[in-house]
Amino acid sequence: MRAAIEAHDAGADVGVVSKLHPTRSHSGAAEGGINAALGNSAPDSPESHAYDTVTGSDFLGDQDAIEIFAREAPSDIYQLENWGAVFSRNDEGKLAQRPFGAAGSPRTVYAADITGHVLIQVLYEQLVKRGIKVYEEYYAWKLVEDGGRCRGVIAWDLLRGGLKAVAGSSVILAPGGVGRVDRVTTNAYACTGDGTGMALRLGVPLKDMEFMQFHPTTLYPTGILLTEGCRGEGAYLLNKDGERFMERYAPNALELASRDVVSRAEQREIEAGRGVNGNVMLDMRHLGAEKIISRLPGSRELAMTYAGVDPIYEPVPVRPGAHYHMGGVSTDVDGRTELAGLYAAGETACVSVHGANRLGGNSLMETITFGRRAGNAAAEEAYIAGSPSEIPASALADAERELGRLLGRSGGERPWQIREELGESMFQSFGVFRREEPMRQQLETIAALRERYASVVVEDKGAVFNSDLTQALELGACLDVAACMLKAGVERRESRGAHARPDDYPERDDENFLKHSETRLVDGEIELGWTPVTITQWQPEARTY
Numbered sequence: 001m002r003a004a005i006e007a008h009d010a011g012a013d014v015g016v017v018s019k020l021h022p023t024r025s026h027s028g029a030a031e032g033g034i035n036a037a038l039g040n041s042a043p044d045s046p047e048s049h050a051y052d053t054v055t056g057s058d059f060l061g062d063q064d065a066i067e068i069f070a071r072e073a074p075s076d077i078y079q080l081e082n083w084g085a086v087f088s089r090n091d092e093g094k095l096a097q098r099p100f101g102a103a104g105s106p107r108t109v110y111a112a113d114i115t116g117h118v119l120i121q122v123l124y125e126q127l128v129k130r131g132i133k134v135y136e137e138y139y140a141w142k143l144v145e146d147g148g149r150c151r152g153v154i155a156w157d158l159l160r161g162g163l164k165a166v167a168g169s170s171v172i173l174a175p176g177g178v179g180r181v182d183r184v185t186t187n188a189y190a191c192t193g194d195g196t197g198m199a200l201r202l203g204v205p206l207k208d209m210e211f212m213q214f215h216p217t218t219l220y221p222t223g224i225l226l227t228e229g230c231r232g233e234g235a236y237l238l239n240k241d242g243e244r245f246m247e248r249y250a251p252n253a254l255e256l257a258s259r260d261v262v263s264r265a266e267q268r269e270i271e272a273g274r275g276v277n278g279n280v281m282l283d284m285r286h287l288g289a290e291k292i293i294s295r296l297p298g299s300r301e302l303a304m305t306y307a308g309v310d311p312i313y314e315p316v317p318v319r320p321g322a323h324y325h326m327g328g329v330s331t332d333v334d335g336r337t338e339l340a341g342l343y344a345a346g347e348t349a350c351v352s353v354h355g356a357n358r359l360g361g362n363s364l365m366e367t368i369t370f371g372r373r374a375g376n377a378a379a380e381e382a383y384i385a386g387s388p389s390e391i392p393a394s395a396l397a398d399a400e401r402e403l404g405r406l407l408g409r410s411g412g413e414r415p416w417q418i419r420e421e422l423g424e425s426m427f428q429s430f431g432v433f434r435r436e437e438p439m440r441q442q443l444e445t446i447a448a449l450r451e452r453y454a455s456v457v458v459e460d461k462g463a464v465f466n467s468d469l470t471q472a473l474e475l476g477a478c479l480d481v482a483a484c485m486l487k488a489g490v491e492r493r494e495s496r497g498a499h500a501r502p503d504d505y506p507e508r509d510d511e512n513f514l515k516h517s518e519t520r521l522v523d524g525e526i527e528l529g530w531t532p533v534t535i536t537q538w539q540p541e542a543r544t545y
């Protein structure tokens with residue numbers, strides 16, 4: 001939506017295609033906040049924000065992108081505020097900022113613990129105000145390339161059925177994350193990596209796919225998130241003996257070390273038998289009822305509803321869950337991909353700002369700052385392209401035939417079983433800790449699942465809200481994305497950020513692996529390559545919290 005607003009304001013004729021109503025996007029579930037160096041709670045600067053992001057990324061983030069990000073974030077926040085975002089305020093009446101993990105200063109702007117909800121309403125209002133056309137409840141299935149350019153998408157009309165061709169002189173992919181490859185995830189059911197899958201199938205390169213972030217505080221058994229804001233406000237993590245175990249893993253930052261560090265510490269405690277039924281405990285009792293109710297009302301409600309625990313009186317069982325995909329469609333700092341006319345922004349893109357590990361609060365900011373930049377660049381390219389794009393009739397006919405084959409099949413396996421097996425096996429073999437043998441096995445498991453997927457049956461043949469069909473298509477994206485994750489994961493023989501190999505390669509290896517992995521589809525096979533990391537002013541150093 002931020003990209004659409006910018007492209008519209010730059011003079012482009014914009015349409016937004018979305019499988020959900022835009023305000024139901026996963027962004028609306030973001031709780032904790034959005035980072036910009038405003039310096040309202042303590043001295044801060046874009047340089048410190050950039051430095052924290054670079055170290056947080058375990059030096060895999062591209063520093064030119066990170067510098068732009070940290071520099072442009074503050075004005076993007078004021079813009080949102082001017083549009084009507086009701087951020088929480090401090091006693092001086094300025095925008096309040098709370099501490100978040102691995103941030104050198106309290107830098108996270110927030111609206112209680114419903115920040116994403118507030119932002120998504122504000123952006124949608126701006127779309128409505130501008131009269132930007134939203135094709136809501138259209139499932140984008142295929143990107144169309146013709147003559148070396150992206151020409152638009154082919155989408156399934158969820159409400160009425162049927163394929164529709166949506167042409168565009170520029171196309172910006174922004175379909176969010178892919179947490180649904182995992183069984184335990186904070187992500188909504190819609191986060192199935194559709195965009196990453198579409199780009200892959202068109203031969204567009206993906207970057208750093210092995211890096212899936214595990215958030216340290218997700219509820220058992222659902223994987224629903226309790227925001228980092230809980231620890232930001234002072235919550236402790238305890239093991240079964242009541243010990244604040246982070247003292248052993250990150251003696252300075254404790255619970256507010258970066259997410260990869262905290263998730264690994266929890267996993268170690270759990271594997272060493274010091275967990276509580278496969279969890280550790282998040283203790284907020286000492287914060288007091290007033291603070292919990294005023295600052296973290298949503299988290300309290302989630303804990304009460306989904307774990308049956310009121311954090312005012314009892315600690316909440318939590319464990320690491322798949323949360324955010326650092327990898328994605330490879331772009332430059334204006335969202336451009338390798339294919340002319342195709343852009344990507346938001347969680348589906350890999351610019352790369354987050355490198356091997358994203359800092360909490362940096363993702364919402366990335367969607368805004370790089371969404372805006374992609375919108376502007378895409379509008380300019382559309383203007384230069386001049387005449388409107390057209391989707392060749394043959395592309396639509398090919399898609400019709402492929403869909404016809406899928407819907408025409410009458411016997412065979414239904415997709416849900418494959419989805420379950422994928423989610424469970426990813427959780428077991430590609431979680432917080434990665435080990436050579438399970439990863440190799442997982443590659444084979446995914447290959448076998450992809451083979452089974454090739455003959456799945458969609459039992460519902462109807463046109464109206466055929467979720468049987470869309471879930472089958474989504475599963476295809478999940479399988480492709482998972483295959484790329486594993487392909488790169490096996491070959492990254494080091495531990496960096498969220499990719500931890502405790503047994504065989506426990507250390508970061510800058511000599512051999514200070515580089516981005518790049519996966520792309522060539523003749524139906526996923527091929528792996530490597531590209532350099534951009535370093536401007538910060539040389540790799542040891543990371544301690």
Ligand SMILES: Cc1cc2nc3c(=O)[nH]c(=O)nc-3n(C[C@H](O)[C@H](O)[C@H](O)COP(=O)(O)OP(=O)(O)OC[C@H]3O[C@@H](n4cnc5c(N)ncnc54)[C@H](O)[C@@H]3O)c2cc1C
Pocket residue numbers: 017018019020021022024025026027028029030031032033034035115116138139140141174175176177186187188190191194195225227323324345346347348360361362363364365367
């Ligand atoms: C529970 C939770 C809490 C979080 N909290 C924070 C936080 O406090 N701070 C922070 O910085 N980050 C947070 N994050 C991360 C951050 O919210 C996300 O990375 C970010 O919001 C992703 O935004 P997006 O616009 O890329 O994707 P989304 O918000 O997921 O939007 C994707 C859009 O694409 C559409 N779409 C997807 N596939 C298709 C398709 N095939 N066809 C048509 N449309 C499609 C969907 O309908 C949706 O409208 C959180 C994430 C989660 C899951």
